Amino acid sequence: MTPILQVKGVTKRYGGLTANNDISFDVAPQEILSVIGPNGAGKSTLFKQIAGFVTPTTGEVIYKGTKISGLPPHKVARLGVVRTFQETTIFKSMTVRENVIVSHHLRSKASLLGFFLGTGQAKADEAEFGKSADDIIDFLGLQAIRNETASNLPQGHLRALGMAIGLATHPEIILLDEPFAGMNHDETMRMVAMVRRLRDERGLTVLLVEHDMPAVMKISDRIVCINFGEKIAEGTPAEIQANPRVIEAYLGSEDAAIGM
Amino acid sequence: MSMSRILGIGTFLLAVFVLVPVIIGLSGRWDFYYTLTSVALLSVAAAGVWLTFYIGRINIGQGAYALMGGYVSAVLMTQYGVSFWLTLPLAGIFCALVSVGIGLPILRLRGVYFAMVTLVLTEVARLTALALPITNGAKGITSIPLPGELSIFGLTIIPDFATLENPKLAFYLMAALLMVLTYLVLWRIVNSRLGHLCRSLQQNEELSASIGVNTAMLRVLAYAISSFFGGLAGAIFVAISQSIYPSSFVVQDSVNFMLYCFLGGLGYVFGPMLGTLLLYFGWDLLSIAREYQLLIYSGALIALMLVLPNGVLSLLDKKEGRK
Numbered sequence: 001m002t003p004i005l006q007v008k009g010v011t012k013r014y015g016g017l018t019a020n021n022d023i024s025f026d027v028a029p030q031e032i033l034s035v036i037g038p039n040g041a042g043k044s045t046l047f048k049q050i051a052g053f054v055t056p057t058t059g060e061v062i063y064k065g066t067k068i069s070g071l072p073p074h075k076v077a078r079l080g081v082v083r084t085f086q087e088t089t090i091f092k093s094m095t096v097r098e099n100v101i102v103s104h105h106l107r108s109k110a111s112l113l114g115f116f117l118g119t120g121q122a123k124a125d126e127a128e129f130g131k132s133a134d135d136i137i138d139f140l141g142l143q144a145i146r147n148e149t150a151s152n153l154p155q156g157h158l159r160a161l162g163m164a165i166g167l168a169t170h171p172e173i174i175l176l177d178e179p180f181a182g183m184n185h186d187e188t189m190r191m192v193a194m195v196r197r198l199r200d201e202r203g204l205t206v207l208l209v210e211h212d213m214p215a216v217m218k219i220s221d222r223i224v225c226i227n228f229g230e231k232i233a234e235g236t237p238a239e240i241q242a243n244p245r246v247i248e249a250y251l252g253s254e255d256a257a258i259g260m
Numbered sequence: 261m262s263m264s265r266i267l268g269i270g271t272f273l274l275a276v277f278v279l280v281p282v283i284i285g286l287s288g289r290w291d292f293y294y295t296l297t298s299v300a301l302l303s304v305a306a307a308g309v310w311l312t313f314y315i316g317r318i319n320i321g322q323g324a325y326a327l328m329g330g331y332v333s334a335v336l337m338t339q340y341g342v343s344f345w346l347t348l349p350l351a352g353i354f355c356a357l358v359s360v361g362i363g364l365p366i367l368r369l370r371g372v373y374f375a376m377v378t379l380v381l382t383e384v385a386r387l388t389a390l391a392l393p394i395t396n397g398a399k400g401i402t403s404i405p406l407p408g409e410l411s412i413f414g415l416t417i418i419p420d421f422a423t424l425e426n427p428k429l430a431f432y433l434m435a436a437l438l439m440v441l442t443y444l445v446l447w448r449i450v451n452s453r454l455g456h457l458c459r460s461l462q463q464n465e466e467l468s469a470s471i472g473v474n475t476a477m478l479r480v481l482a483y484a485i486s487s488f489f490g491g492l493a494g495a496i497f498v499a500i501s502q503s504i505y506p507s508s509f510v511v512q513d514s515v516n517f518m519l520y521c522f523l524g525g526l527g528y529v530f531g532p533m534l535g536t537l538l539l540y541f542g543w544d545l546l547s548i549a550r551e552y553q554l555l556i557y558s559g560a561l562i563a564l565m566l567v568l569p570n571g572v573l574s575l576l577d578k579k580e581g582r583k
Contacts, residue, residue, distance in 0.1 A: 051470065077472035085470075091463045102456045106472035112481075115453035122453070169471050 004029040004205055005050070005081075005173060009059035010069070012045050019045040020229040022059065027173070030199055032206045034216045036240075037226035038249060043209040046226070047175050050207070051083035052076035063173070078106055080172035084162045084179075092151040096142055096161055099150055100133040103168035107132070136167045139201075140194070156187055163194070167202070174198065176208040180215045188212060192219050217241065225249065276436050281429060293428040299540045300435035301496040304442045306520040306532035308489030311446065313526050314455070315482045316462035317367065321378030322490045323514035324385035325355040329491025330504045334401040335394055337498075344407040345418070348495050355491030356484040363483040367476070382514045389506035400505035407434075407499050431500050438496060439533065442489055447529045449485070458482055523564060525571020534572055 003026035012019040020042035027033050035043050048054035050061050052073040061069040068076050073083075091099050107129065108115075110122035137146055140160045145153065150161060159179065166174050179195065180188045192215055198204045210216050216223065217237045225233040225240060227249040233240055240246055284292050305322050312319035329351035336342040336350060366377045389395045406421035418434075421427050449455050457478055460468040469475045498504050516539070517532075524535025542560070546553045568574055 053466075053470075072474075072476075073466075073469040074472045074474045077470055082472075083470050085467065089464060089467045091460050091467065093463060094459065098456070102453075102460050103471040105453075105457060108453065112452075112454045112457075116448055118448075118452070126453070165467070165471060 001028050003027055004064060005207075006062040007046075007050070007059075008062060010046065010049055010056045010061065011058045012042075012049060012054060013057045018229050020049075020226065023224075023226065023229075023231045024059075025224050025231065025234055027205060027207060030203060030205055031221045032195065032199055032208070032219055034220040034223045035207065035209045035226060036211075036213070036216055036223055041226045042229040043226055044177065047083060047177055047207075047209055050076075051081060051175055053083075077169055077171070080170075081175070082166045082169045082171040082173070083175040083177065084166045085177055090150045090158060090161050090165065093149060095147050095149055096153070096164075097133055097137065097146050099161060100136055100164050100168050101129045103165045104129040104132060106169050132170075133168065136164050139167075139197075140164050155182060159183075159191070160194070163198075167198075171204065173205045173207060176206065176210075178210055179208060180210055180212040183212075188215050191215075195219055273440070276440065277433065280436075281432070290428060293432045295541060295544050297428075297432045297435045297500060299537050300432070300439040301493045301500070302517070302540060303520065303533045303536035304435075304439055304496070305490050305493035306517045306524075306536050307442050307446050308486035308493075309517045310521045310526070310529075310532040311449070311458075311482050311486045311489075313521055314450070314462060315458045315479055316370070316465070317479070317483075318371070318375040318518070319378050319483075319486065320375055320511075320514045320518050321381035322486070322517040323382040323509040323511065324378075325359065325487040325490030326494035326497065326513065327382070327385045327389060327504075327506070327509040328358065329355050329494030330498045330508060331389060331395050331401070331494075332491065333495035333498045334404055334504045337404055338401055339394075343410070344405075344495075344499055345410045348492065351495035352488040352491040355494075356488040359484050359487030360480055363480045363487075364476075367479040367483060379511065379514065382509065382511045386506045386510060395506070398506060400503060400508075402503040404498055404502045404504070406502065435496055435500075438492065442492070443530060443533060450529050454481075519561070523561070523571060525573035527570060528573040531571050531573050538572065 005027040007023055007025050007027075010023045011021050023042075023046060025033075035046060037043050045054060049056045049069060052068065052071050052075065055070045059069070060067050063076075063079060063081055066079065068079060068081065071079075076082075091102065094102065108125050110119055110125050115122045115125075134146075137143060140163060142157065142160055142164065145157060150158070153161065163174075163176070163179075176195065179191055183191060195206055195208070196219065199206055208216075208219075220237055222234065222236055223240045224231060225243070225246045227245075232245045232249060233243045235243070280296060284290065305326050308325070309319045309322045332351040332354045333344070333347040336347040337344055342350070362381070366374060369377060390397055395401070406427065407418070408422075409416055409420040410418040421430055424430050450458075457468070457473055460471075460473065461475060461478060465475055494509065497508065501508075520535035520539055521532045522535070523539060524531030524533065539561075543553070543557055546557055549556055564572070570577075
């Protein structure tokens with residue numbers, strides 16, 4: 001199958017510091033691929049390079065045959081690659097529904113002037129956004145808190161809202177930055193099921209950066225392991241668990257209990 | 261639109277266009293026309309400042325655009341014989357274009373850094389007006405004609421102000437009408453997608469970019485609209501005072517525009533209008549306190565910010581219990 005996303009020799013140097021070096025891997029359509037590695041391995045930098053927040057020093061990111069590295073984030077999002085954030089990032093003083101509606105920006109057919117004047121197209125757009133927002137809210141099980149102000153929500157709901165914001169752009173690839181961080185076992189299992197549904201029911205390709213090894217092993221089709229900015233392994237969860245370089249990278253760290 | 265809203269707008273328009281002139285006519289306080297005209301034109305400039313607040317930028321540079329707009333209008337009228345009514349939009353458009361050039365680099369700054377640069381802008385505008393030959397330096401531009409007749413297809417819409425019995429009333433009505441139009445536009449912006457996107461920018465620029473908003477473009481757009489209002493206010497000022505000097509709008513004015521927004525309420529479209537009215541009118545009324553004027557004024561200002569940090573209009577929220 002032709003890959004939907006190709007990372008080719010991506011490198012980022014900040015002065016003398018190399019955040020990541022010559023990382024390459026392919027992502028197949030509708031695959032769930034996790035990027036793992038100890039703290040400071042360069043995972044988040046890799047995500048920023050894919051989503052357009054950081055331009056690689058060398059190397060490139062190809063999405064459906066088009067080079068997207070170097071494009072600004074809004075253009076990358078327009079093409080269908082969207083990133084959710086490590087910190088739960090939402091629009092604090094809007095309600096849940098407003099958050100999701102405003103994030104439909106990319107779906108607008110009317111111009112900003114059209115929205116200002118309230119043209120027919122603008123009204124049709126707004127109606128469509130409202131419908132789609134309700135659809136996403138239902139999909140993520142946020143019906144009960146639809147009209148809550150986002151700043152009042154507990155952590156678990158915030159993470160789901162962050163995902164709803166990402167879905168509102170109707171992406172083809174969604175990048176989830178530590179979706180399980182700070183969650184207890186039950187919450188993690190629910191989130192794992194949710195990520196699966198993103199792929200199974202909405203046909204998304206999912207890339208995630210994560211520390212929670214049991215969850216990663218459970219959810220991923222394939223895993224890429226990074227250490228000190230370099231890719232040290234790539235393969236299925238079983239292959240990664242058996243890889244001596246991965247075990248070495250994690251040995252002695254808090255994540256040593258790999259695959260438990 | 262709800263019944264109470266229509267009623268509210270109706271009452272407001274009635275007060276501005278009928279009640280005020282009637283009360284002034286009865287009380288004989290003709291000087292209030294000048295005060296209220298000033299309030300109206302200052303609140304047009306403050307509306308612009310408010311919009312930059314709405315994208316999360318503290319703008320202390322509106323005086324620069326008011327001055328610029330004033331000079332554009334004055335130069336066009338005195339040197340090129342352009343009708344005042346045409347210079348009004350031209351002044352706004354000129355300021356909007358200039359603000360795109362200035363905004364592109366400086367809008368990348370956030371917080372106090374952006375505020376500091378805008379603070380300098382007013383001073384730069386003043387010094388530029390002093391230095392350029394076309395602005396006539398410190399002597400300024402004086403004896404600017406009153407607004408002439410505005411007619412379309414031979415139909416007189418606005419008579420020549422020089423022929424009017426009561427130009428004060430005419431100026432008041434003109435400024436008030438422009439104020440109403442400005443806030444209508446502002447209200448529409450805030451309640452359309454444009455405003456929603458501005459809000460997303462104010463709350464989280466990174467997230468806004470990642471949902472596909474061209475944040476750089478949107479910031480410049482909001483700033484250009486803001487500066488358009490500034491230029492418009494400057495042009496009205498020129499028509500009223502019939503003169504303009506480099507010191508017509510100074511840093512103090514820029515700071516005042518910001519204060520009007522703060523006091524009225526940054527979360528409310530009509531905040532800057534109310535803020536301008538209270539502060540400007542309040543200052544005027546306090547003149548009876550003579551040497552204590554500034555003391556009482558600043559004391560009241562501090563007290564208001566302590567008691568109502570979200571502006572005077574936040575009183576409405578408490579009463580109705582909504583946000």
